[in-house]
Amino acid sequence: MGAYVLRRLGYGVGVALGVLFLLFVLFFTVTAPDDIARKALGEKAPQVAVEQWKANHGYDRPLWPWQDWDDNLLFDHYTKMLTFDFGLSDADDAPIMDRIQAGMGPSLSLTVPLLFLGLIVAIPISLLVAFFRETYIDRMGVFICVLAMSVSTLLYIIGAQFLIGKILRWYPISGFDADPLLLPRFLALPIIVGLMSGIGGDVRFYRTVFLEESARDFVRTARAKGAGEARIMSHHVLRNALIPILTRVVLAIPFLFTGSILLEAFFGIPGLGSITVDAIRANDFSTLRTMVFIGSLLFVLGQLATDLSYGFVDPRVRFE
Amino acid sequence: MMGLAPHMLSNLVVLALLVGLLGLSRWVRRRRIWLESAQAIWQRRRLAIVVIAAYLSIALLDSVAWVGGVPEGVADVLPNQSLSVLDRLFLDTREASYSAPFADFEWTGGEALRHPGSHVLGTDILGRDVLYLALKGARVALLIGGLTSLISIPLALLFGVTAGYFGGRFDDFVFFLISTLASMPGLLLLIALIMALGKGTFSVCLALGVTGWVGFCRLSRAETLKLRELDYVEAARALGVSEVRIIFRHVLPNLAHLIVITFVLTFSALVLSEAVLSWLGIGVDGSWGQMIDGARNELSRDPIIWWNIGAAGAALFGLILAVNSVGDAIRDVLDPRTARTSE
């Protein structure tokens, strides 16, 4: 078991290193340190100021380690990330860690309720639909799912803001306030939109899982023995379907932290997603690599968690 | 390409597509399994298939183009410009700016239109006929879905099948590659790739393809692992048949149903993600996503300008819904797991 964990861990570290490399290559293929400087200083900055900015921020060194193995941007990139020395943002010299901590709250306040509400809404519906398979409810349900999935999230956002925020005036169109009394009001619209755009795919997935489980032999046996369909659904099927459902949820956990880029942008939520997009737009390399690194670490950890839980549940895996 | 004008290339591709489709239909007719599956799908989703066929024909209309044959005095046409069939149907229909569907006068300013009453879906901010723009978007959408899949599916098969079949170090390497790509935020990867490759349909398709092959790669790898253990495959190996032959004759054909399912299901996801790319400014010119992005703010006008975003949204929705529907049916019919449970 220990060897298994170590191997997986080492693997995860390898992936994180690979991600860092890929990011470095991609970013510097399209952007030069001069561009980072200009974005930070403003359009009217003269070349002298640009050179000075680069010197102040360490970008006046070569990209690759060909000349000097320990005094180049690639080496810096790796050492800083692996020691979790995130440093200052290139765009405005603000400490990145502070901004991440400030942004985590808003992102989580949106994604966590969304995840739970998604489960609470989707699972009963798909149970219901699977229960009534082949009847009009099943067909209606699947059709509505496909319908819901076929609308672009952009259109959902535009529609919801227009209808609910403007015409019906139920909730503010956008904005954010950390005050716990006011927060629900601001989260209402993005959560509604998130639910609408996600529910189609979720229900279909859970329905498939439930259908698969309910066709299994032991379930057929239970039916033959005369157990009620409802009890079968809620006891046998649901319990066994929990594994794939939980896998899906656990795999989604890393993305809770990275936030939803579209929702945050349109609804003005100052979370990690908007930090990432802003960093891309401003060529803020130090913030961008921190976000990507953290994101990939979380992803790797999530994978590890799922693998380990399989290891516990399924003895065959342990002995590989 | 060897002095070939772009419209000639497009014409040749259309020809190749038609020939390919013909060949495919003959091949399907000969194989009983495929024939039965096709008939079952047709049974279930007649409307959706007709809709898709309609979109396809519109896209084809826009792909066949030639130079010349334009009457004198038509504005906006350059001397040696190639125009498609669709272009020619809507030649010289431009106004100055917005107008409502079937209107006789301009939306702002109230001046008389050049072609009063002839714009079924109105005109956009530059005066272009909205029906024309929506129809033109069909080709772009099908290109995005089709070309990207043409890039991502072979890529996924290449890595997935060889990883699953040969295993060992290569498998480890592929798995590593997949994990690395999967843990980078897709949007980031896309933006960087498109900026590096430059704008244009091909770059966007390439970028989407390169970032999207991971899912199917995992799937084909898992399937190949199972297939490798099959009796007749083991027998073939024992008999000394070359690995390559085994892959092409035994493994790939058994993946065919998965390829079809994946192609159809990811098609809609690709077109939808292009809409988001348009919002970020790196989408493809002329796509519905771009129309939506350009027109989304018009909804708050009073009175509302709805025909622009309505047409693009409806066209997008129609295609995606049809493809998703058919995709569902295909999966129900072809995938052995769900085929069993729908008894």
Add this chain to the structure above:
Amino acid sequence: MSGGHLEARRGRGAAVLAAVVCALVACSNDPYPPGDEGALVYYSSFVDPPRTLDPATAYSSRAHAVTGAVYDTLLKYHYLKRPLELIPGLVESLPEVVDLGEGRSLYRFRLREDLLFHDDPCFELGGEGRRTREIESADVAYQIARLADPEVGSPVIEPFSNVLGFMDFAEALAERRGADPEFAALRAHEQYAAIGGMAGVRTPDRYALEIELARPYPQIVYWFAMEFTTPVPWEAIEYYDGEEGRPRFADHPVGCGPFQLTVYDKQARWVLEKSENWYGVRHPEWRAPAAVYPSDGTDEQRALGLLDRAGEPLPLIDRVEVRREKESIPRFTKFLQGYYDGSGIAKESFDQVIQDGALSPDMVDKGVFLSRTIEPVVFYLGFNMDDEIVGSADGEKSRKLRQAMSLVIDGEEFLRIFTNGRGMAAQSPLPPAIYGYDADYENAYRRVDVERAKQLMVEAGYPGGLDPSTGEALRLVFSSYNTTTAGLLQYQWYTQAWRQLGIDVEIEATNYNQFQEKVRRGALQVFEFGWGADYPDPENFLFLFWSEMSRVRHGGPNETNFSNEEFDRLFVSMKTRPNGPERLAEIRRLIEIVEEEAVWIPIFHRETYALYHGWIGQSLDYGISIPTYQFRSVDPALRTEKRADWNAPITWPAWLLLFAFVAVVAPGIVTYWKERQ
């Protein structure tokens, strides 16, 4: 089914119902916390946070929205007079100008006495328990030294390099820092003092400031109306270094202006509060020109109500609350709901607001009023004069091509389609409100004359747009950095216009970096750009055509790399000539040269329409990014009343939805019951 399950289901159902009811009842679209109803607060919004609030480096209108309120300047612009006129701010009177001969000049300023900085803990560095201190001319000298400091990296080195010893100071500082580690460890202001300060910046006594210029640059006075020369306390620079949980100076301004920044959450919200330390609040008896609402204005302004608060001490409000709004539609909608006091008009909302050239009845009913300003900004299409086809290399041929291309672009039509008619079609690079602007001037190539354009194409050697060397339509490249769909639509409009000449213009929209890269290398043909005035002098626009400012050769803002002997000669003369008929004649001739060469296709001068609610007093915009919060007035009671009026939630659709939901689910439940039987 066991009883336990049934109860569990009932329990869950009740919870859901309760949540729904709660959500319905808690309905309200008010984004502000309760309690502010009676306060003299002004509510506004911002799109993106400023990169920095350091007055030495902040150079965007976003940053100026804050720094302009928090940092006060030696000179200010009169609120109502147009063209803009300087008045004393922190100084007692306008500077005395002394000509020292040989091109050198001296400017003498005298700061008022008993001016205080805002209360701030950083002043503890100067003594236990100190919360503020008096402002001295040394604080201004300190800031000017910071402008030269390479580690600060200010972008306005160029105009200040005219100050005697400015560049020498910068070099000496860098050299000493590199050579002497002990020196480098000193505090910044100690370093500046140790190398003897700047030769051209002197402080003969506590309140006197002398600025000596090595070269003639009369426009230097305008820079003293900008935050770049505000007094900055060294304590703030040393204290706000980002260590031990303290913010950095770039995020924590310590100024002396009418407002103090009390809340600064960059991503979401910032708040300005009236400062008790500001001289206008502490010494209203001074009746300082920049601390009192002006009493002199035109009759037109009087009729508008702009002189209603004449003579009253500033600021007229206590607080400014600014929230982040990234997208334009939500921003405008909130304005309509009364949650923002002022707003621009998003293009899409234009018809709702303006009908037949005036405010719509809807808006008038709401009590909204409109304020229009033509900004000293010009948007233009430029030709790269170094390019072989469109540039001056081809001499007369390319000139005719440029003129032809200019003759088919209809500025009025552009405004009609893309800006709802807001703006003024440009005839020359100079916008209104700049000295030398001539309202009657007509640019011969800014009319639409397709026939003449086609004729010019023939003369240029491209009959019908055909390029004789390729036999096909002449192909040009249009470069831009606006990749949004909205920008693309504008470019398509241009290219469609040029199609009338038969030329094929390809649009190359890249991101800003790549665009700047192309500009620096001179790898452009046709491009779109804009320029806004820093100060109201024509030199600030015409220097864009000066060969010394060429982008490729000197890294300056002459993006077209235009180079013309006559122009250069006249420009150098016009630059330093005082206003008068001779100067006007030179300006006129300079503009004519630019017109004849068709270096630019000037498209339009932007006009901002600003909407304000009826509970806000009339206001006038400067046009250059100087905030006017101190001149705003508010009627809070009226505001509270209107907000409540306009924002009652509509709840009947919720009940309808609930009913519809039940209607759909009921048959399913019935089926289930039947099956149980």
